[in-house]
Amino acid sequence: MDVLNGLLHGFAVALQPANLFWCFVGCFLGTVVGILPGLGPAATIALLLPLTFKMDPAGGIIMLAGIYYGAKYGGSTTSILLNIPGESSSVVTCIDGHAMARNGRAGPALGIAAIASFVAGSFGILALTLVAPPVANFALQFSSPEYFALMCLGLALVVLLSGPSLIKGLLSLLVGLWLTSIGTDLFTAQARFVFGQSELLGGIDFIVLAIGVFAIAEVLASVEAGDKAQMLPVPRGIRNLMPSWEELKACRFAFLNGSITGFIIGVLPGAGATISSFIAYGIEKAFSRHPERFGQGAPEGVAAPEGANNADSGGALVPLLTLGIPGGASTAIMLSALVLWGVRPGPLLMQESPDVFWGLVASMYIGNVVLLVMNLPMVPVFAQLLRLPVYILFPIILGISLVGAYGVSGRTFDIALLVGFGLLGYVMVKLKYPTPPLILGFVLGDAMERALRQSLMMSQGDLTILVHGWISATMLVAALLILLLPLLARFNKARMQAIAEGG
């Protein structure tokens, strides 16, 4: 199926009334989640995953993806009006977005954020449409050694960019690998690390881990922070949200910069929307004729990062859908959702499940329009959510977490695990251990072990099979370099700067 036919097939799937409804629900929930500080898209996708078990895979992934990219639209509202990022990817929008709002230009700031999100988001989806098929074709050459090397490379990148301490990132990854080993070994049926508990023989459910480490930990961290901010008034009426012609003209390069930077950074595992938004902002400022305006309410200082964090969504789906390798926490949860529905992401996804692949891609074009329409006139309505007291919001999140964990298997044992993982997530946040490596280690650990053991079975124990092929050799060398480069002081300085900027 070529790209055009595939896309037409995708629109036929995405335009079915049920899938349109799920796309709308995903975008709506994503916007709500993006606006509410303290609840991220990863936590929300994990919380809602149990409710999608009975759904058709195309409808389910369309909704979850809607939450994923919708949250990035919503995050800017909180940044501009409250100077608190609704999402980590909206941190940089606070700088010029809130400055514009303080200057009485809150409406145009929200308008620019929505337009930049739409333009760059659409670019990201178009690039995904064009890039994914050749990447999938290339990946058809992969066998076990290449997959093992690819997972090593992805995990090395995630560890590199997830926090200032490389050692903590690696330890977090190893804990993820250990957690995924708990249960019965698929090759030999040997029970591993089950502590005599029969409930652990089937392994730990990913949803329980994800809800604990993200949702519960986020609530605990927010309860601890307990900060409140003063919300600036939201202008009513679409006319008051439209930027002036001069503001739009000032943003024209920012739209392009955000689109390209966001997509390229999005494809890299571990980098994510936060880093892409900071890089786009940095490029914008570096090439501006008036860099002194940045920080004082420059409209392009809103357009570039908002564009980048939305174009990132399209980029992040390339490795997930074509290689089965997620680049971050939200895409890792989407990967497990696909596996739960019996869909196998990877180079054959386009042939085996065209409804899921092309349906998702087409739904993102529709979702982007839905979000633009939803976010421009409805911003004042959504902004009212910021008035919801946290003493109501947090117990509700905890309640939904309990329902989500119990819904997985109907066992109270999973609720006990959830309580433990919640504490683990909070301790990790407090001690600055990054959580994405743990989640990705858990998601990829099983497949990584299988690929390694299969490779060694193929070669009768000869480890050099991992570097026989040029693809696997290149990827393993790259992974090794990624982990060794921080030892060079100059490179580490640049890495620390990128991470510090990325929050």
Next chain:
Amino acid sequence: MAFGEGRVRKDILRNGDVISAAVLCALGVYVFMEAREWSYYSEEGPGPAFFPAWYGAAMVVLSLALIATTVAGRRSAQEVDWYAVGRALATWLAFALCAALMGWLGFLLSFALLTFFMITLVFRETVVRAAVVAVGAAAGFYLVFPLALGVSLPVGVFGF
């Protein structure tokens, strides 16, 4: 040993990085020792111990490296706002208690108690407000999950 040096060392031992690394080192040793009980390699290829033995050993090496860099960098314990941390831990304890009571009281009652506790003790709101929100939230969950979506929730001795 100078007077201040002993204090610095004591402070380093209270450092969160050192404590967490010691815990992870113990976990690595446990993983490695446990893996020794299983087959590492057989005629059919790598056994169930193959992968855990390597990441267990890596966990020990990395956690020792973390302890070494923390001690060498003389990074002492950071100031902790124990009141704020206490709020978070109180919330977690209430959550854990709610989970423990769920088998006996059922979801709705234990969730209402969790909500009531959080609003009164963590957020310091009035008892009346807490009671109204707790009952309202539990009723909302009952309407949405078991009634509208058909999702089953743990049932207690009271039958709900």
